[in-house]
Amino acid sequence: MSAALSLDTLRSQAAGLNFRNQAFIGGRYVDAADGRTFDCISPVDGRVLTQIARCGKEDVDRAVRAARAAFEDGHWSGLAPAQRKRTMLRFAEAIEAHATELALLETLDMGKPIGDSTRIDVPATVNVIRWYAEAIDKVYDEVAPTAPNVVAMIRREPMGVVAAIVPWNFPMIMAAWKIGPALATGNSLIVKPAEQSSLTAIRLAELALEAGIPEGVFQVVPGFGPEAGEALGRHMDVDAIAFTGSGEVGKLLLRMSGESNMKRVGLECGGKTPHIVLADTHDLDAAATAAAWGIFFNQGEVCNAGSRLLVERSIKDRLLERVVEVGRKMRFGDPLDPQTQMGAIVDQDQLEKVLSYIGIGSEEGAKLLLGGRRARAESGGFYIEPTIFDGVENRMRIAQEEIFGPVLSVLTFEDLDEAVKIGNDTIYGLAAAIWTSDINKAMHASKKLRAGSVWVNCFDGGDITTPFGGYKQSGFGRDKSLHALDKYSELKTIWIELH
Template sequence: MAAVLSFDDLKSRAAGLQFRSQAFIGGRYVDAASGETFDCISPVDGRVLTRVAACGAEDVDRAVAAARAAFESGAWRDMAPARRKAKLLKFAELIKAHHDELALLETLDMGKPIGDSHAVDVPATVNCIRWYAEAADKIYDEVAPTDPKVLAMIRREPVGVVAAIVPWNFPMIMAAWKIGPALATGNSLILKPAEQSSLSAIRIAELAAEAGIPEGVFQVVPGLGEQAGKALGLHPDVDAIAFTGSGEVGKLLLQYSGQSNMKRVALECGGKTPHIVLADTSDLDQAAEAAAWGIFFNQGEVCNAGSRLLVQESIKDALMEKLLNISRGIKVGNPLDPQTKMGAIVDRAQMDKVLRYIGIGQQEGAQLVLGGQQVQTAEGGYYVEPTVFDRVDNRMTIAQEEIFGPVLSTLTFKDAEEGLKIANDTVYGLAAAVWTKNIDTAHKMARGLRAGSVWINCFDGGDITTPFGGYKQSGFGRDKSLHALDKYTELKTVWIELGS
C-alpha cells in the first residue's frame, strides 16, 4: 500500500480525476433511460464533482432482466467454485491496484479523512472480497443422518437475483459486505449505492468486469432512493434485498416485499449504541480515548457509533475531564489534508439535521459542554465540530434517536443493574460496549445487553470472521462471517429412497 501523499499532491490529483458517472448494466456503462442525472456534490467544498445517472424503474427493469438472464444461463451460478474464487480474488487485486484512486473517490464523495479512506476503507474492501472469495470453494452441503435405506442431502443453492442497497457512510465497505457473500455463492447482484456517494461503486463495476465476472452478474444502478431503490424493492423478479440504512427505509422495503413477490429482506438499520463505563474499569484513559473515537470517528456517521456514554456516577467527573481533553484535540478540517482527523458531513441536509438535533438537545435541558457549531465555513463544505452533551436523560430526543453525526450524549447510572436498564431502553439493538475489570460483571452485562455485538474493554472490536447485525429495530440478518451466506442462499432437501 502506497504512502498517503501530501495535501498539495492530493488536491492536485483530485483536480485531475475523471469520474465514471453512468449506470453499469449488462456489462457496459449506460445513461439512465430517461437521460436524467443528479448532481454529485462534494461535502469537502460544496462543488459539483459530476452529474450521475438518475436511474428509475425502466433502468431497474433492464438490470433485473440482465441479472436474471445471467443467473439462468448458469455462467456464474454453475461455474466451479474454484473458478469463482479465482475471479473474485482477481477482483480484489484490481481494487487494491487502484487503491489511491478509490481512496480519493471516497473522500471527495463522502467527506471522510483521506487517512481513513486510505488505511481503513480500501484495505477493508479488498480483505472482504478476498475472504469471501476464499470461502467460495469451502462451503459444504450436508448429508442427513437418516435410515440406511434413505439418502437425504441438504444443499445450499444461490437465491437468484439479489439487490443490495447500501448507505453513504462507508460506500465501499458496506458494498463489499454484500458483494462478497452474494457473488461467492453464485448469485447475480444489482448494487444500488446511496445517491450521496455513488462514485466508488460505479468505478468498481468496471473492475469486476475486468476480473472476468460475467456480464449481468454484477451491475450498478445509481439513483434516488424513492426511484431506483423503490423500484428494486417492488420488482417481482428480485429474489432478495440486502439493505443497510435508516429504519424508515427498512420498513418501506418490508412493505414493498409484501406488496410484490414476498422477496426475502435482510436489514441493518442503525443504532444508539450504549458505551458503558463502570467505576472498576482498569484504564480510565483508554476508556476515554475509546469513548471519544467511538463517536467522532467518521464524523459520527457510523451505525454503531457510541452515541450514548453511560458512566457510573463515582467516576463521571474524572472520565469527562479526560474525554473533553481528547475531544478538544480532534482536528476538524479539509478531508484531503492527511493531518485531518475529522472531515466533512456528507451533505448539507445531513449537516442541517445534526445541527437541528443539537438545538433540540439544548431545548430539552441537556448541558452542552463542547462544540455544537458548524465550522470551516470558508471551505464551502459541511463541517460540524465534536459535540458533547452532559446531564442527558435517556428519555431525551438526543438519547433516543439516531443523529448520525459527531454528537455524544452523556448519562450517569448508580450501579451495573441500572446501567444495563438504561442501555437497553431504546428501540435499537445493534451494539454495546462495557468497561470493567470484573469478569463476572462483564459476563452478566454481555448476557443482559440486547445487542448484536457486545465489546468488553474495547470499542468496535471484530473482523471479517465475526457477524455484524442487530436486535430489535436495528434489523435482522448478519453481514460479515460465514453467517452472511445465509442471506444469499436457499436450503434444498433432496430425499432419495434407496430401496432394499
C-alpha cells in the same frame, strides 16, 4: 498510498480523477433511460464533481433482465466453486491496484478523511472480497442422519437476482459486505448506492468486469430511493434485498416485499449504542479515548457509533474531563489533508439535521460541554465540531433518536443493573460496550444487553470472521462471517430412497 503524500499532491491527484457517472448494466456503462442526472456534490467544498445517471423503473427493469439472464445462463451461477474463487480473487487484486483512485473518490464523495479511506476503507473492501473468495470452496453441503435406505442431502443454492441497497457512510465497505457473499454463493447482483456517495460503487462494477465477472452478474443502478430503490423493492423478479440504512426505509422495504413477490429482505437499520464505563475500569484513559473515537470517528456517521456514554456516577467527572480533552485535540479539517482525523458531514441535509439535534439537546436541558457549531463554512463544505452534551437523561430525544453525527450524550448510573436497563431502553439493539475489570460483571452485562455485538474493554471490535447485525429495530440478518452466506442462499433438501 504513501503516507508521505502531501495535501498539495493529493489535491493534484484528485483534480485529475475521471469520474465514472453512468449506470452499469449488462456489462457496460449506460445513461439513464430517460437521460436524467443528479448532481454529485462534494461535502469537502460544496462543489459539483459530476452529474450521475438518475436511474428509475425502466433502468431497474433493464438491470433485472440482464441479471436474470446472466443467472440462468450459468456462466457464474453454474461455475465450479474453485473457478468463482479465482475470479473473485482477481477482483480483490484489481481493487487493491486502484487503491489511490478509490480512496480519493471515497473522500471527495463522502467527506471522510483521506487517511481513513486509505488505511481502513480500501483495505477492508479488498479483505472482504478476498475472504469470501477464499470461503467459496470451503463451505460444505450436508448429508442428514437418516435411515440406511435413505440418502438426504441438504444443499446450498444461489437465490438468483439479489439487490443490495447500501448507505452513504461507508460506501465501499458496506457494498463489499454484500458483494462478497452474494457473488460467492453464485447470485447475480444489482447494487443501488446511496445518491450521496455513488462514485466508488460505479467504479467497482467496471473493475469486477475486468477481473472476469461475467456481464450482468454485477451491476450498479445509481439514483434515489423513491425511484430506483422502490423499483427494486417492488420488482417481481428480484429474489432478495440486502439493505443497510434507516429504519424508516427498512420498514418500507418490508412492506414492498409483502406487496410484491415476498422477496427475502435482510435489514441493518442503525443504532443508539450504549458505551458503559464502570467505576472499576482499570484504565480510564483508554476508556475515554475509546469513548471519544467511538462517536467522532467518521464524523459520527456510523450505525454503531457510541452515541450514549453511560458512566458510573462516582467517576463521571474524571472520565468526562478526559473525553473532552480527546475531543479538543482531534485534528479537524480538510478531508484531503493526511493529518485530518475528522472530516466533513456528507451533505447539506445531514448537516442541518445534526445541527437541529444539537439545538434540541440544549432545549431539552442538556449541558453543552464541547463544540455544537458549524465549522469551516468558508470552505463551502459541510463541517460540524466534535460535540459533547452532559446531563443527558435517557428520555431526551438526543439519547433516543439516531443523530448520525459527531454528537455525544453523557448519562450517569448508580450500578450495573441500572446501566443495563438504560442501555436497553431504546428501540435499537445493534451494539453495546462495557468497560470493567470484573469478568463476572462483563459476562452478566454481555448476556443482558440486547444487542448484536457487545464489546468488553474495547469499542468496535471484530473482523470479517464475526457477524454484524442487530436486535429489535436495528434489523435482522447478519453481514460478515460465514453467517452472511445464509442471506444469499436457498437450502434445498434432496431425499433419495434406495431400493
